[in-house]
Amino acid sequence: MVKRNHKVFKLAMTQFSIRHPWLVMAGLLILTAVFLSQFPKVRFDNDPENMLSPKEYVRIFNDEVKAKYNLYDFVIVGIVNDKDPDGIFNPKTLGRIHALTHELLSLSRDANNRPVIVKRAQGDQKEERVTLDLAHKSLWEKILGIAFRHDPNELFDEEGNSAIIGREIISPSLVDNLKQADLGSLKLEYLMEHPPATREEARIIRDDAMGNPLYSGTLVSEDEKAICLYIPIIEKTFSYNVARLVSELTRDWHGDERIYITGLPVAEDTFGVEMMLQMAESAPLAGVIIFLLLFFFFRRISLIIAPMIVAVISVICTMGLLIWLGFEVHIMSSMIAIFLMPIAVADSVHVLSLFYDSYSKYNDRAETIKHVIGQLFMPMLYTSLTTIAGFASLGTTPIPPVKVFGLHVAFGVGLAWVLTLTLIPAYIMVAVPEKRLRALGPQSNRRQNPSGMLSSVLGRFGRLGYSAWKLILTMVVLIMGISVYGITKINVNDNPVKWFAADHEIRIADRVLNSHFGGTYTAYLTLSAPRPESCTCLDVAEAMDSEANKRFRKYLPEATDQFLGELELLKQLYCNVNSSNEKKCFVELVNRAALIDAEALESWNKLADAINYMETEGLTFDTLLDGIKEVPGIKEDDREILISRLQEYRGLTGERLLQQALDLCDEVLQLSFREFVFEIEAELTAPLFKQPEMLRYVEQLQTHLIENRVVGKTSSAVDALKKASYELLYVSPPSDATKEEKEAYDRRNKNNFNIPDSASAVGQVFIQLEGMKKKDSLFHMVTRDYQEASLWVQLKSGDNMDMEAVVKDAEDFLKTNPPPVDLKARWAGLTYLNIVWQNKMVRGMITSLGASFLVVLVMMTLLFRSPLYGILAMIPLSVTIAFIYGAIGLAGKDYDMPVAILSAMTLGLSVDFAIHFLQRARESQKELGDWKEVCREMFKEPAMAISRNAIIISLGFTPLLLAPLVPYKTVGFFLATIMAVSWLATLFILPAIMTALQKPLFRENMSKH
């Protein structure tokens, strides 16, 4: 009774379909249409950043850093000229770069949303506005563009503003240049104000660029053969179109220049665009291959149409659901179709296969179907459930696109199972007339030819598994040992640029530019102090105390005591636990210091002031003396001291004499307590990144980072500071200087390429940089309050392992070289984000692999109602996974995103073979009772079915191998390999183990017989 109910339940769906085939067909058609209607709403997301949830701390921080330092994602345009003797620095190339820069700046759109650029007047050519059309030329690409709603002319935000942030473009025509000019003056201009007219002018630009640490290795290559333009864009999603725009604008550059466009955003965006092509081309191709394979096995079009319909409906509904739920199609989900198709057909292949085999027995469609479904219900349920478990386990990863992918494929597999139980019967009832079936006759020789070779190979396998079980198991143990060793060698690494094939133009650009420049991969190391206000009132007082003793004690002992007394008083008044009022303390101190000064310095101040205002023209020693004698209200002693000291300058006149008199006054006036208070206060309360000690630490950190071979260049506010300080303090030797004198000048000047000694000096140089032509460019490297700084780190490689090594380097440095104040170092930038999601993925995949392993194990135990069988079912796939990952480790192939996601889902796929094998073996054992006999039987029909499925699934994924994008290739290759290996593992290992464990496995059956 129980058993019958069970059977009724199993057949419920199928029976309904047999009774109402048209209803089922119509219902499924409507369902499919509903899901299909969601397709136009599709949105794409090709941003690997979305591998991390938008709520992820590191992403939020990255956005904060971008906002704080006004950083944008760049399209990097490299222009190389290694033919010209002056490299890139020749008038023609520089002229082109200048023109290109201004064309990019002028980008606007016309009434039809087409991009318009202004070509500047050149020679006799007048300025002209040019409307561009970047649309794809080929019809196929145009159709895809419409289907995927990608418009190459889309270069503007909603308000019609250019996607290019013009004011932030880094180009020789738009970056600041501080340089020496006539009369020892300092000139502030752009590096290339105008395109050079002569080779000499071009070389001046070269020398200026090379002399600036912020530009050499970044903007211009150190070998002088290349220039990189960094084009900031408002959104990463514009980068592909901006890259196309640049290609269009440089299309007529016939000459020695070569153009390379790269940068992570371009790579990522291009990947997205090619991904669409991939989806449009390889998913249908996979369909065709599966169709051909089915035809090869079954040779009946009417028969194989059914599984194809199951596959197509599963794919449409799954993608429809994904779009319906508001998810964007990401790199991961773009692979759904390709995954689903081979899996979806698997069950129906079993059903149809058995249907045709059994038809002659019943000679009735409905009865045959019931028989078939009754037979296959449990294995299909379990193989589907395990596959679902494998994919659904991806739902446990912390990576949103992987989650979405896993759960949707799981849905699709479930749907395919339902379709197999409903659509296939309905299809047979509707489309396959009894007449035709009867005409087929018994199936016996139908598959003989194509499968003849296969079956003889399988027969040999079977004998081996039985007779050579010891050898097989020894080899398995050996292989496992090697695999485990291989797994320990696994290199976790990824690089979105390497998602392109090695000959892709992005890979080429990547190679070329990274060989010329400091690196096209960007990361930012931000430095901040957790407690910026660390300098307390007491600290200041203490510093003043010791410094005052040093500076004044010797000359003004009494005044020093007086000052220290006031300081102590104020300290007790304002710097205690109850009331700390630093500001007031400071103001009071200034006032009291001024009073002390008044005593000692007032006369000198008046003298200096009087001298300062004197007329220099016609000034002689005598007139100066007259002037000094007329100064009212001063101490006569001081006046006498000044006059006596002036005696030795009797010979001077005019400006020089006056300067000398002022210098004498200043010697005394520098002993001002008031100025001293201002000075110390300014030093001690200066923000972190104006303090020389901190800046020198940053300099050391940079020196350390550059030692890592992948770090090509680091840039910081310190570099800008050193350069500006050098130019400000530069003194050119007089034209008649001797060689030695010139060298001395040179040494002194070079010495100024340094961090100034005081916070005030730093502040005064920085404020010059704040007022540069390219406004606020300093604030890409330091915050406006100078409390936080960001180092721009350029890497030559975007490999995550390289980025990780750099992160570790920085960490080690901070640990072994404690910074002057407690410092928090945090990373941002796309290259860094990639390692964060990679690490999450590796960890996530281990969790999901573990989770799906457990789930499948429990399912197997339940299915076979035996823990021993459960474990046995897990062995072939465990060996397979270990073997594959061991091989990856040994072959040195990086464990990257596609490799990682494969682990969990293959588990669910490859266990199917074991399920079928064990289920059939167990049943045969019941029937035959002799394991050797069972073994022989197993390698006939059952092994055949398993093999057919393995071949369909493996080959179904092979269209991926034709993809131009590496992750698809990897997935295709590994899935095919995994299927093949787990097929072999099932057919070899299971019989071998079962031979070894006959007793415990078949105890029940044996005792029965």
Added chain:
Amino acid sequence: MMKKLFLLVITGTMILQAAAVFGAERPSPDKIIEMANDASYYQGQDGRADVKMTITDKAGGVRIREFTILRKNTGQKDQKFYVYFKEPADVRKMAYLVWKHVGKEDSRWLWLPALNLKKRIAPGDKRTSFVGSDFFYEDVSGRGVNEDTHELLKSDDTWYLIKNVPKDPDSVEFVYYHVWINKTTFLPEKAEYYDKNGNLYRRVEAKKIMKIQGYPTVVESIASDLVAGTRTINRFDNVRYDIGLKDRIFTERFLRRPPREVTQ
């Protein structure tokens, strides 16, 4: 010329005279601009002001600069400026000296006390940021009236609206700008700058005008960079005209030892 600015000097009587002269017929745009220039930059023989500059970035962060500025008219339209910084603490005593020569390049010097450095700044682009603010050097010292062509777009009871197009478009970042000049005071109260694509990207406004010693004077002005989202407010205190500044204050010597006019 236009843009607001500190040191304004024009006598009330001059304005009255101007009104009388031009009352009957409308003055030419060139003349209006010239008068606006005078009203903005040339009142009195000399003048002084304490300036508090507040630079606000897009995120709302604020930087403050305080300085005192001295101005003296020398010769025809030539002028000299002395700018002495008091805040922030690290740039205290930093000073700029500018000799403005109409029709020629200006001369500029810089004094950095902490580096004990006096440096001459070569003539260059005057439309670059003044100490990191949204004001340009040219806003501080005035733009030559002959550098643009002027067209009167509109005139109502209160304003002359004049469009200014640079004679040398390559020398400036704008394609044209509009300026609204008050008919009574002749002070330019708003200027708006447009780029190649006809977009407004910069605005300078006189927010508060007071009569000081009889001269209508801008005491609060604001410059906005509409693209970068930053703005700078200048507040002018202790404005005084005709204080008898000596020419020699505006020499390199006074960079190192500042004149009492700025320290007291």
